[in-house]
Amino acid sequence: MAFLLERLKRFKQYLIYIPQVLELIWQAAHYWMAGWCILLIIQGLLPAASIFLSRALVDSLVSAAGQGMAWESLRPVMIPGIAMVGVLLAGELLGSLTTWVRTSQAELVQDYISGLVHQQSIVIDFACYESPEYSDRLERAREGASRQSLSLLESLGSLLQSTITLGAIAAILLTYGPWLPLLLVISALPALAIGLQLNMEQYQWSQRTTSDRRRLSYYEYLLTSNWTAAELRLFSWGEHFASAYQRLRRRLRREHMQLIRRQTLSRLLASAIALLLSGLAVVWMAQQLLLGLLTIGDLALFYQAFSRGQSIIKSFLSNLEEIYRNSLFISNLLEFLALKPEVIDPPNPKALPSPLQHAIEFNQVSFAYPGSDQKTLSNFSLMIPAGKITAIVGDNGAGKSTLIKLLCRFYDPTQGSIQLDGIDLRQFSTSELRRAITVLFQSPMAYYVTAGENIALGDSNTTFSQQELVKAAQGAGIHPKIMGLPQEYESQLGKWFSGGTDLSGGEWQKLSLARAFIRQAQFIILDEPTSAMDPWAEHEWLSRFRKMAYRRTALVITHRFTLARQADLIYVMKAGKIVESGNHDELLRQRGLYAQSWLAQTGELKVKV
């Protein structure tokens, strides 16, 4: 008993999610939900009606037996008979109607919950995407989202139906003795306890193996994606990941099978106990019949009521188990939907300086990525003058891209501040700040839409004219290529969809540059903008860049010194610190790290005096 109470306590803990899920479903499909409930209530009463009618039918048949086919003797049989046919027909009709209502409801709920998950994915902190815990949570939320909510709704519906039927059957059985309905309930308790325990085990196993399942999806992606197809063939690592997949699947399958075996045995035990108890009830009824205390109709009713009751209790319990199981899984969805961004707007955001008058400044900034105890930046200071082009050069891992993430407020510094004309970034509205920045990221996105859309995505709130698209494409040096495509700016890009054309790495990069340029933002940040370009393309692009960046504040992160030399101000960064700064000539004169790297890249060291 203590074991059952403990299980029920845990069950209760997860039941708190049910009202929230019902609210979600109600918001998604309230009319359908209301109609569905009415249908379930009627269906819940039908079995009791049919049990009740069966007694009347049997008793009328018994009294009509042997009296021939005269209307007088048939009439008492006809009424319960016709009523019984009506009940059976109504059952069929309502069953089909329920299926239709449930399917429509399911479609609506599925889209509504997917919408919520997508919306939350858009607003949640960027940091979440760099955390494996978040990825696990998202995976669980996505896995469970609509399927489990609907399953929960169905179980609740069946529970409602079973409760009504059970109540009606219990009322019928009560007339034969109060202990009969009690026995019916007691016979079900072992199954309930076992069910709750098994579901908790199943849930815990699923939680424990989320990362493994994500890894499986990753292996699958490696083996089947077009992004990986070339390296897979060249480096022949297909077998490596295929057997890693099989190994992991084998382990998960073994664990799952063990779980299922235990579940089957436990359920068998519970059914045996239930069978034993119902056997006792049947023996008692048979004894009552032999003593002449019951009629054949009573026996027919009792037999139906008890066997129906048993099977309804079984489904009642499996509904309870399902509700418990789905609530456990839905807790992931609701936890995911409840995540609040930590990078938030101040109560009264200040107006962004527009245009920037003085500078963007990093003041004594320290920063460590969440979950990492190593500081990427420590007491870091930097000044990016307004309306100028500033370049940052430095080793891999020096922290250059981290500066961009901080500037866009994907993260906030652990210490210190980043200021625009002396005002801390945290005092602006995040969306306004981000609208003022355009970034070409180190690994830009290749969107599989048309060439024109690829550029226009730079500002999805604005509708651009063809002329504006062309201007941005010319600035990035991709216009001639687009004009050579089958449908020019209307050409579908990428190989995912029919009629698409793929671009080279450098061409995708130029297209991303065009996307960055079309955005009318006062701050331009480019992370390795020419890394995939050939020297000719780079040279051509450099001469246009000044024009594109005119009067805007630009920050260019690069390993290419030929690009950095174009900047008004160059910073050399090493291990999270600025070690040199100045323009190209000043830095060459310093004969430090910059001068050495310049010499290594270009083979010349002519210093203007």
Ligand SMILES: Nc1ncnc2c1ncn2[C@@H]1O[C@H](COP(=O)(O)OP(=O)(O)OP(=O)(O)O)[C@@H](O)[C@H]1O
């Ligand atoms: N999401 C992250 N979580 C933890 N550490 C990170 C994360 N992103 C970057 N780092 C670490 O921060 C340091 C700086 O990374 P960052 O990407 O800023 O370097 P970078 O100077 O841009 O390098 P590169 O020139 O190779 O692009 C690196 O040591 C990197 O391992």
